[in-house]
Amino acid sequence: MAPETSPGRPPVRTDGGETRYAVGIMSGTSLDGIDAACCSVTERGTNEEYPYEVAVESFVSEEYPDDLRARIVELCDEETGTVDEACRLNVALGYLLADVATRSMDEAGVDPDDVDVVGSHGQTIWHIGSPEAVPGVARPQRSTLQIADGSVIARETGVTTVSDFRTADVAAGGHGAPLAPYLDATAFSDGEHHRSLQNVGGIGNCTLLPPLPGRDDVRAFDTGPGNMVIDAVVEILTDGERTYDVDGEMAARGTPDESLIERFVDDPYFAESPPKTTGREDFGHGYARRFIDAGRERGLEDADLVATATAFTAETIADAYERFADPYPDEVFVSGGGAYNPTLMSMLSERVACDVDRLSALGFDPDAKEAALFALMGVARLDGRPNNVPGATGADEPVVMGKVSLP
Template identity: 40%
Template sequence: MRVIGLISGTSVDGIDAALVEITGREWDLEVELLAAQTYPYPGGLREQILGVCAGDALSMAELASLDDAIATAFADAAIRIQADHQNAQLIGSHGQTVYHRPPDTTPHHLGYSLQLGRGALIAHLTNITTVSNFRAADIQEGGQGAPLVPKVDVCLLSHPQRHRCIQNLGGIGNVAYLPPSHSHQLIQGWDTGPGNALLDLAVQHLSNGTQTYDQDGAWAATGKPCQPLVAKWLQHPFFHQAPPKSTGRELFGVEYFQQCLIDGREWNLKDADLLATLTELTVASIALGYQKFLPAMPSEVLLCGGGSRNLYLRSRLAAILQLPVMTTDEVGLNGDFKEAIAFAVLAYWRQLGIPGNLPECTGARQAIPLGDIHPKGL
C-alpha cells in the first residue's frame, strides 16, 4: 500500500511529508521511502501556532479557523508529495500538537493532548482516506499518548545482536530502547526532555529574530558549557521521574527558557556559552535518563530528527555516553523523515486493526489500534 505520513513536530519547523510503499503486516513490515519533503507553513501560520503553544488566548471561532488552516496546509503537503508518483491510498496525519498534558497520579485523571489539523478536512481536500488523532486511544487507556513511534522503531531498526537506543531530537527529545530483536519484552521508551526547543528559543532571542536555529551547532561550539548551571537544571523533577513519561513546550518552553536566561545572566554567560550550556542540558538529560532507567546501556545510539544534524550536540553526546553515536540514515532509515514514516505505518496498522502503541512505553493498560479513520469523499 502507498501511504503518506504527515507531521509537524514541537519545533513547528514545517510539515514533514513522506510517501512510502508498505508491505507485510506487523513484525514483518517493510517500508520503502518513495518521496520526502518538508513544506513550510504559509506566512504567519507558524508564528500563530507558536503563540498558541506559548499560551496566547483564542476564541472558539479563531480555534476553528486555525484548525482548518493547519489541515489545509497538511492537505496541500499531501497533494504536492505525490507529484511524479502514483497516488497514495491512505494518509496518516499526526497534525500539529498545540497542547499536551500527561496524566497525573490522581485516580481516573486521564492525560490530554490536542493536535490541530483535522483529518476530516484533509480527507475531503485530498480525496484520500485519512487517519488522524493518533494519541487519543492510548490516552483513553490511561497512557501518556506518547511516545508512539517505538513500535515502528522495533520493526524497522532492531538489530539481531545489538542493544540500540533510537534518540529522536525534535523540539522535545524521546528515546526508544531496542534490545536485540529476540528480546522484544525489554523494549522501553519515554520523552527525555528538551531537544531543540530551548536551543531554538535561545537562537531566536540572541539573534533578535534573524535566525531560527543554530546550523550544525556552530554557534554553540564556540562557547563553553557552564557545568554547575547544568547540574542545577538537572535537578528538575521531570528528569528524575520514572517512565512512562512525556512532556512538551508546556514544561520546556518560553517560561522555562526565560528562567534559563536569568540563570545565565547570574553566571555572566556570553551568548555562545548560554547556547553551549543549553545544548549540554539536552545531552546531559539524555545521558541521565539512560543511566537511571535503562536495564543496560546500549551498544550504540542512533539519532534522528532535526537535532541529529547538530554536529556539536552529537559530539557532546558521544563524549558523555562514551558510545558510538550515529544517525538512522547510516543504517538505512531517513532520520529527517522517520517520524512522518512512522505515522504512515501507524495509519496502515489502523486500517488493518493492528495495535500501534507499546504499553511499556506509554503506560496504557493495553495495546490498541491508534487513530480515527476519515473516509475519502465519494
Template identity: 50%
Template sequence: MLRQLLERYSLTVAGIMSGTSLDGIDVAIVRIDGCGDRAKVELIHFESFAYEAELREKLKQLCSTDHSDVAQLCGMNFAIAERFADAVVRTAAAAQLPMSKIDLISSHGQTVWHIPVADAANAYLPKSTLQIGDLSVIAKRTGRPVVGDFRTADMAVGGQGAPLAPYGDYILFRDSAKGRILQNIGGIGNCTAIPATGTTPTLADADRLIAFDTGPGNMVLDQAVYELSQGQLTYDADGVWAAQGQVHIVLLEDMLAHPYFSQLPPKTTGRELFGKSYASAWLSAAKAQGLPAADIVATATAFTAHSIVRAYQDFVFPHFDIAEVIVSGGGAHNRTLLRMLAELLPQQAIRTSDELGISSDAKEAILFALLGNDWIHGVPNNLPSATGAERPTIMGKLALP
C-alpha cells in the same frame, strides 16, 4: 474503498509529521508490504515544508496558556489541516505520483497541549491530549482516506498517549545481536531502548522495550537562538554557534535539577513544561549572569545532551547492554550536539539513522505511516511498555474523502 484496502497486501501511504519543534511539516510517501512486526517499508519520496515565521509564532502562542484563545485554536485546526493537505499534494507531485496512487494518508497532527498525568485537584483536567489538523479537511482536499488522532486511543486505555515512535522503532531497527537506543531529537527528545532480539524476534519482544521522553530536544535551544538573534535565526545550523562557546556548568546543573528528569518512565512531556515560557525565563537568567550569547547556546545544547545521557544512565543502562545510539530528527544535524553525546557515551557508537538507510529527517513521518497502515489492517499499534497503557489497542480515527 475501505474494502479494497483491507484486501491488499501492499499499500502506498503518505505519513505526515509535524512535531513539537514547530519547524514545519514532513511528508514521507512509503510503500508498506504487510503489517505489524513483519511490515517491510520502502521510502518512495520525502519532502519537508518549513513554517513561515508568522505561523510558527502563532502556533507557539497556541501552545501557551498565556496567549492562546479558543477562536485562534478553532481556526488553526482547519488552517493547519489545509497546510497538511497541500503538503501531501506537493510531495506526490514531486514524486511524480498521481494522488489516486496514494492509498492512505496517516497524520500525526500538530500537538498544542498534552496532559500525560491527570490533575488530582481538578476533575476537569484528566489525562488528555490535543492534536489539531482536522482529518476531514485533509481527506476532502486530497480525495484520499485519512487516519489520524492516534494518541487519544492510547490514553483511553490508561496510557500517556506517547511516545508512539517506539512501535515503528522496533519494526525498523531491532537487531538480533546488538542492543540499540533510538534517540529522536525534535522539539522534545524521546528514546526507544531495544535489547538484542536474538534470531527469532516477535512483536511480543517489544514488551521488553524501555521508551520515554528524555526531555527537551531542540525546543529550549531553538527558542534561545531565536531570541538571541532577534528573530533572524530559528535554530543553530550544524551547532556552529554552540561550538564557539563554553558550557556554564552551574547553570547546566540547575537546569538538570528540574523534577521531570527524576520521574520514572513511562513519562512524556512537551511545551507545557519546556516551551517558550520556560525557555525565555531561563534565557533571562542566563543573561542576568552576563553570559555571552555563544556560551548561552553552548549551555542550552549541553542541556539536551546531558539530559539524554542521564536518562540512559538512570533508566536504560541498568537493564540493557547498549552498543549503539542511533539519532534522528533535527538534532541529528547538530554536529556539536552529536560530539557532546559521543564524549558523554564513550562505550556506545553514536550513529544517525541515515547510516542505517532511514532518513533522519523522514523517520518520524515513516513511523506514522506504519501506524496508519496497521489501523487499516486492524493490528494494535501502541506499545503499553512505552506508554503505560493497560493493554494493546488500535489507535487512530478515519476520515473519508
C-alpha cells in the same frame, strides 16, 4: 483504490504479502515545518506484532510561513492561546497538511487512487502528561490535543485519512506518546545489539530496543528537551532574527557552564521514572527565559548561553540512559533536527558511554522517519492491528489508534 472503511474498527486484512502505498504527515513540537513521506508498506508475515516492511518512496518538507508559525507558537502558550484560534487553525492546518501530502504523492509518481491511507499526526498544541482531576469527573486523566482536521485532509487529497492517533492510547491509560517505537521496532531492531533510537526534535525521546524485541520488550520515553530550549534561547537572544542555531555555530563559539547544567538537570522531570512524556508546556519559551536569566546571573555571554543550552540537551539524554537504560545500549542512532547539529552530536558523543551515530548509518533517511511512522500507523489502523507500544506509553493494553475520515 482505498478499501471501504468506516469510522469504527475496520476488518483485519488477510491478504498477506500485499504492498500498499501510504502517506504519513508529521508536524513536530519544534514547529520547523511539515514533513510528508509517501511509503510502500508490505506485510511480511514473520512477526505478528510488527508485521510490516516500510520503504520511503518520496519525502517532501515545507517550512511554515513565518506569520503562521508565530500564530501556532502563540496558540501553544497558555497566556496567549485562545479557543477561537485553535478552532481556526484546526481547519487551516488541515488544508496545509493536505497540500504537502499531495506533493509527496506527486514526487513519488503515485496516483491518489492508488494510495490506501494518509496517516496524519497533526500539530500538537497542548499535552498534559500527568493525570489531572476535573471537577465533576470521577477519574483524573491525562490529555493531549493535536489539530489539523482529518476530514479536511481526506477531502482535499481524496484519500482515506487517519488522524488523532494519540487519544486512543490516553483512553487506555497511556501517555499517548511516544509513538515512534512502533516504527523503531519494525525497522531498526538488531539480532545481537541493544540499540537506542534517539530522536532529537523539539523534544528528545528514545526507544530502547533489545535484540529481536516483541511488543512487551520495547521501552521508550521522552528524555526531555531536544532542540526546544536551544531554539528558544537563540530566538530570544537574537530578538527573533534566528529561530535555531545553524550548524551549531553559536554553541561552538561558547563554553558550556557545567554548574548551570547541573542545576537545571535537577528538574523533577528527569528523575521521574518512565513511562513519561513532556512538551512545550514544560520546556517552552518560559523555561528558556528562566534559563537565560540564570545564565546572565553567572555572567554568561550569548555564545556561552547557547553552548550551555546545547550541552544541557546532551546531558539530559546521557542522564536518561544512566538512570533508566538497563542494560545500557551498545549503540545510539540519532534522528531529528538535532542530528544535523554537529556541536550537539559532538557533545552527545562525549557524554554517552557508547557509540553514537546518525540514523542514516542504518540506511534510512532520518528526515523521513517520523512521517514514515504515521504512514505505517495509518496502514495498521486500517488493518485493525494495535499500533501503540504499551511498554513505551504506559497504556493498559495494546490498542488500535487513529480516527478514520473518508474522502
